[in-house]
Amino acid sequence: MDKVVDLFLSDAATRQKWENLLSSLDLHNFSAREVDQIDHTIGLVDEDGKLVGTGSVAGNVLKYVGVINEDTQGARFNKVVTNLLQYLAEQKIYHSFVFTKAKYASSFEHLHFNLLAKTDEAAFLENGMPDVNDFLSDLPKVEDQADKKIAAIVMNANPFTLGHQHLVKMASEENDLVYVFVVANDVSLFNFNERMKLVQEGTKQFANVKVVSGGDYMVSPATFPAYFLKSPDELIDVQTSVDAAVFKNKIAPALNIARRYIGQEPISRTTHFYNVSLAHELGPDIEVITVKRLEKSGQIVTATQVRQWIKDGDLAKINKFVPESTYEFIKQNMSELQSRIEKGMNIDGN
Incomplete structure (x- = not known):
């Protein structure tokens, strides 16, 4: 035996x-x-x-x-x-x-x-x-949700920037209700609780926006197992397909979500490929709306750049790219964030 x-x-x-x-x-x-x-x-x-x-x-x-x-x-x-x-x-x-x-x-x-x-x-x-049905039943709902125009945004917000805020604002203006799902995986410079708080603070002016955890159902490229794939190059393609399938078949129908907003990606080839694949996988059932990235002084606002400035300790530049709530958090926790970077936390990517 x-x-x-x-x-x-x-x-x-x-x-x-x-x-x-x-x-x-x-x-x-x-x-x-x-x-x-x-x-x-x-x-x-x-x-x-x-x-x-x-x-x-x-x-x-x-x-x-x-x-x-x-x-x-x-x-x-x-x-x-x-x-x-x-x-x-x-x-x-x-x-x-x-x-x-x-x-x-x-x-x-x-x-x-x-x-x-x-x-x-x-x-x-x-x-x-608890399973996916428990996850969905715990999410906040509104009256007559089935009759509302509802959209979703999935973000890591590492950290929450003016670019993220711009994306949420546009979705808020164009829909009755917007779910902002914050990726729950703790593999970022800002941990989940910090990111969740920053997104909540940075969107509290939008009455029709609900900020919620993505739980285990917003699959992150950082944690998606690739061991069974033939090559690492397949990771983004397969991960996107799985992520889109869960969202399209489980999340969206339960919440009556008909739109998903994403930010245009002119810098990262990987993220651009993800966005293109996501639009292909979700359509035509879910409309994918790509929003042009916000610029400040001719520079595209990115969380990646903010993390680099945290490493450099440049609060003046950070202040131009993030809402006041994010700026105050970074200012108060600069030494801790820099310590995480010094200990090996990766600040590249998204």
Whole structure:
């Protein structure tokens, strides 16, 4: 009978066996971006001591699940996934996700995972509670919402700038209700609670705007697992497709959202590609409105530039790009923000 064992990937020999098994199953991405996030890994060892299965968890996400099935009719797969869920339960984590190849979606569904999105390449599923329906039911609503013109904006706001405020203002003027979803992943210079507060402060003048957490359902490129993709180049394409599918099929119908506003991207090639792909994936059911980026003194307002000025300690320049509430927060917390950068926090990207 196969035995479940803990695998410690810090051991070179164990790591090599683990990679060899997964490579034989057509999983080849063992980059630091993927592996360093892993909190726990198990292995399935047969009676001859051969590694025949494995699975890992990173936070509440299952990763690198793979087994040599032979004639076990899914028993090995079930054993690995069940063991990972038991481990999460021991950590008091009762809600989990998996991003996997599309062809494996049904295997997870047999173990009571619910499908959130499926594209040609990938599937995104969840298990446990609270689930997407709980997330949606907790979001604020308005009277006669089904009859309203409703839009959405998804932003990281790292930090919230005058450019973000300009985008929200335009959406507010053109719709009855606007949901601003703040990406919840904590991989930014400004943590989620800080970003949430800055967005709330910077939009409080717009009575028809509701600022809410994106929860686990606004999939960030920074945290989207790419281990099962053939190359890192596929990341943006597949991540965009999954993100759009969740929004289009789960989020938008429940809230009667018919429009999504995005900022034009003249600088970042990656973000521009994301925007183009998003418009393609959401249309024609959801209208994607691209708003020209705000400029100050001939310079495009970007959060990336603000973060660079934080690194440089240039409050005068920061003041030109952000609302007063963001400026005051940065001014009061400059040393802490600079300390985060000095400790290795990445300030590039979005």
